[in-house]
Amino acid sequence: MTDAAEASLLEAVAQSMPRGASVGVAVSGGGDSMALLDLVSRSAGSRGWGVRAATVDHGLRPEAADEARMVAQHCADLGIPHETLVWRDPPSEGNLQDRARRARRRLLTAWARREGIGHVALGHTEDDLAETFLMRLSREAGLDGLSAMRADWQEEDVCWHRPLLAASREALRDYLRVRALHWVEDPSNDDPAFARVRARSILGHLQPLGLTGATLASVARNLGDARAALARHAAEAAERIARVEGGDVVFGADALRALPAETRRRLLIAALRWVSGAEYPPREAALDALWAAVGDHRDHTLSGCLVLAGGDVVRVTREAAASRGVEGPTDACWDGRWRLDGPHAPDLRIAALGEEGLRHCPDWRESGVPRASLRASPAVWRGADLVAAPLAGLSAGWSAQLAGGRDHFASYLLSH
Ligand SMILES: Nc1ncnc2c1ncn2[C@@H]1O[C@H](COP(=O)(O)OP(=O)(O)OP(=O)(O)O)[C@@H](O)[C@H]1O
Structure with a gap:
């Protein structure tokens, strides 16, 4: 490695996060994230960063605990506080890799919040970009799927960074x-057995065409620019x-129809995900069926949402059936997006208002929100007794807000 190459790695990492930040590094113990840890640690002094590190032990491989100990020891040598986060309930079935990735993200987010870490760095490389591109091609992905993964993004109070996306695995x-x-x-x-490993090996055979990891990564970046636009x-x-009204996204129907198809598609997908919290967009065929229903002024359900299309607006609301049975304490986020304020008490629960609850809200019409939306709205219950339904005009000292900056739908389109 030349001095210039080393300097450019250091520069990429140093510039990726703000001065004075509290930085967390996600370190698996593999080459990419061990290099990242070292680069972050070397930049910390000049950038005024407070650095911590964490390793997730998924409990899936017997060696994982030893690897976490190796990282912990290395962090101790560097004077960096380290924590091992254990995934306590790995599932026995389903797409294990995908679930492990999501569990890892959850555990790292909780760690960052607990430790007051505002910026978490991940060690994805240019090779990850290229391999992901190839894997997505085989799934007939569109622009979004083929675009480069984001270098930075914010999720509620944590900023995530991938400062090594321009570095190759070999360089690290x-x-x-x-x-x-x-x-x-x-x-x-x-x-x-893993698609990523097959993609890596096929990439080697594409070299005679001039298709290297760096080329594919660059194509993915170009597409990423188009996606951002x-x-x-x-x-x-x-x-x-x-x-946004009562937690629903409401579009002017004519204005929605007049949009270019691609823009409309993006708005509908974002509205569905914003309302339901779905991690993935619906399939294109399902989206086409939704749009056909909207064209006929028919209501339609998709992705845990009900789309009301009878009038001069298209309203995306939570599907009552999807929120039925979702219950939790009054001081925690409900249905992934609501927070309630009021006289919290341990014998109170939040659950959907439902048709039965709505009968006890004589003033619901004054809210201006349709019945179907209110049925899926949060209500405070003591056993079977309705205590409050803030969106349906029965406040009893309670109010409801969308959690985690979710009140601004337009910015959601930029961050998802
Ligand atoms: N067990 C782990 N503990 C802590 N951090 C991890 C762990 N595994 C992965 N990471 C972090 O995620 C980065 C990317 O690793 P990997 O590609 O395996 O993750 P991923 O989240 O599955 O990404 P992808 O979506 O590309 O599959 C690593 O460089 C590291 O920063």
Whole structure:
């Protein structure tokens, strides 16, 4: 590794997060994140960062605990506080990799909040970009799927960063060798049962065409720029034609119809995900069916949402059936997006208002929110007795707010 190459890695990491930040590094013990840890640690002094690190032990491989201990020891040598986060309930079935990734993100988010960490760095590389691109091609992905993963994004109070997206895996290993640092090789990195491993091996065969990891990563970045432009365009359209009302997204129907199909598609997908909290967009065929129903002024359910299309607005609301049975304490976020304020008490619960609850809200019409929306709205219950339904005009000292900056639909389009 040349001095210039090392300097450019250091510069990329140093510039990725703000001065004085409280920084968390997600370290698996593999080469990418061990290099990231070292680069963050070397930048910390000049950038005024307070640095912490965490390793997630998914409990899926017997060696994982040893790997976490190796990272912990290395952090202790660097004077960086380290925590091992254990996934206590790995499932026995389903897409284990996907679930492990989501559990990892959840555990890291909780850790960041607990420790007051505002910025978490991940060690994804240019090779990850290229492999993901190839894998998505095989799934006939569109622009969004083929676009480069984001270098930075904010989720509620945590900013995530991938400062090494322009670095190759090999360059990071060179860096570690020069610095005489160790890392662990995850045996699953060679297991052809994983699509990522197959993508990596195929990438080697594409070289004669001039298709290297760097080329594919660059294509993914170009597409990412196009995606960002379309998302900005959709956000501007949302500012003009969408409003948030009672937790629903409401579009002017004519204005929605008049939009270019791609912009409309983005608005509908975002509204469905914003209301339901769904992690993934619906399939294109399901979206086409929704749009056909809207064209016929028929109501339609999709992704845990009910889309009301009978009048001169198109209203995306939570589907009552999807929120039925969702229950929780009054001081926690309900249905992934509501927070209630009021006289909290341990014998109170939040659950959907439902048709039965709505009967006890004589003033619900004054809210201006349709019945179907209110049925899925949060209500405070003591056993079977309704205590409050803030969105349906029965406040009894309670109010409801959308949680985590969710009140601004247009900015959601830029961040998702
Ligand atoms: N067990 C772990 N503990 C802590 N951080 C991890 C762990 N596994 C992965 N990471 C972090 O995530 C980065 C990317 O690793 P990997 O590609 O395996 O993750 P991923 O979240 O599954 O990403 P992708 O969506 O690309 O599959 C690592 O460089 C590291 O920063």
